[in-house]
Amino acid sequence: AQTVTQSQPEMSVQEAETVTLSCTYDTSESDYYLFWYKQPPSRQMILVIRQEAYKQQNATENRFSVNFQKAAKSFSLKISDSQLGDAAMYFCAYRRSGAGSYQLTFGKGTKLSVIP
Amino acid sequence: KAGVTQTPRYLIKTRGQQVTLSCSPISGHRSVSWYQQTPGQGLQFLFEYFSETQRNKGNFPGRFSGRQFSNSRSEMNVSTLELGDSALYLCASSLAKQARTNEQFFGPGTRLTVL
Numbered sequence: 001a002q003t004v005t006q007s008q009p010e011m012s013v014q015e016a017e018t019v020t021l022s023c024t025y026d027t028s029e030s031d032y033y034l035f036w037y038k039q040p041p042s043r044q045m046i047l048v049i050r051q052e053a054y055k056q057q058n059a060t061e062n063r064f065s066v067n068f069q070k071a072a073k074s075f076s077l078k079i080s081d082s083q084l085g086d087a088a089m090y091f092c093a094y095r096r097s098g099a100g101s102y103q104l105t106f107g108k109g110t111k112l113s114v115i116p
Numbered sequence: 117k118a119g120v121t122q123t124p125r126y127l128i129k130t131r132g133q134q135v136t137l138s139c140s141p142i143s144g145h146r147s148v149s150w151y152q153q154t155p156g157q158g159l160q161f162l163f164e165y166f167s168e169t170q171r172n173k174g175n176f177p178g179r180f181s182g183r184q185f186s187n188s189r190s191e192m193n194v195s196t197l198e199l200g201d202s203a204l205y206l207c208a209s210s211l212a213k214q215a216r217t218n219e220q221f222f223g224p225g226t227r228l229t230v231l
Binding site: 037042043044045046047050091100101102103104105106107108109 | 147149151158159160161164171172174204206208210218219220221222223224225
């Protein structure tokens with residue numbers, strides 16, 4: 001079974017600074033997807049960024065980028081120029097490739113605080 | 117386009133009762149998944165429906181069940197509620213047309229409290 005581990009329960013960052021959230025996963029599959037979701041206090045889960053395992057290039061979405069190390073099974077999220085609105089729980093998630101299921105396996109989450 | 121909606125948003129029940137939660141996916145989305153979120157266990161997959169068929173189920177007791185209707189709306193039911201069922205229940209929908217481009221969109225959740 002696939003597992004996702006986020007080893008940092010809480011992190012903080014100064015506004016305008018850069019922070020990196022860590023995620024490792026375990027799978028025997030070679031093709032899969034990895035995601036970072038953001039859950040602010042409003043509880044609405046929002047997709048931040050997605051990485052397809054077969055793509056070597058790291059995904060980037062504006063201030064958000066990932067460092068995907070397939071051999072090491074590591075998938076970290078870097079937030080640049082942190083803003084107050086970035087404060088939230090961040091979840092790393094894994095999904096197998098293929099059309100059989102869209103089930104996501106989540107890590108326990110990292111609570112990010114942004115200090116003004 | 118309206119997002120995923122879940123009703124009710126908040127619910128208080130007592131032990132032994134049963135509850136039904138509803139999820140309306142984004143228009144055109146055919147796949148609906150349910151997740152339970154608790155402080156202790158985090159986010160856990162409950163089940164997934166596609167075209168009215170359950171195609172995947174998580175490791176939950178039989179008290180948890182669900183279904184999907186022809187308009188893709190989904191309901192989940194929990195019978196004989198236990199205190200440990202108190203959680204945020206999240207629903208997510210997906211277009212489910214091309215596996216590689218699919219993304220799951222989450223609803224705001226239903227907060228269930230069992231007393």
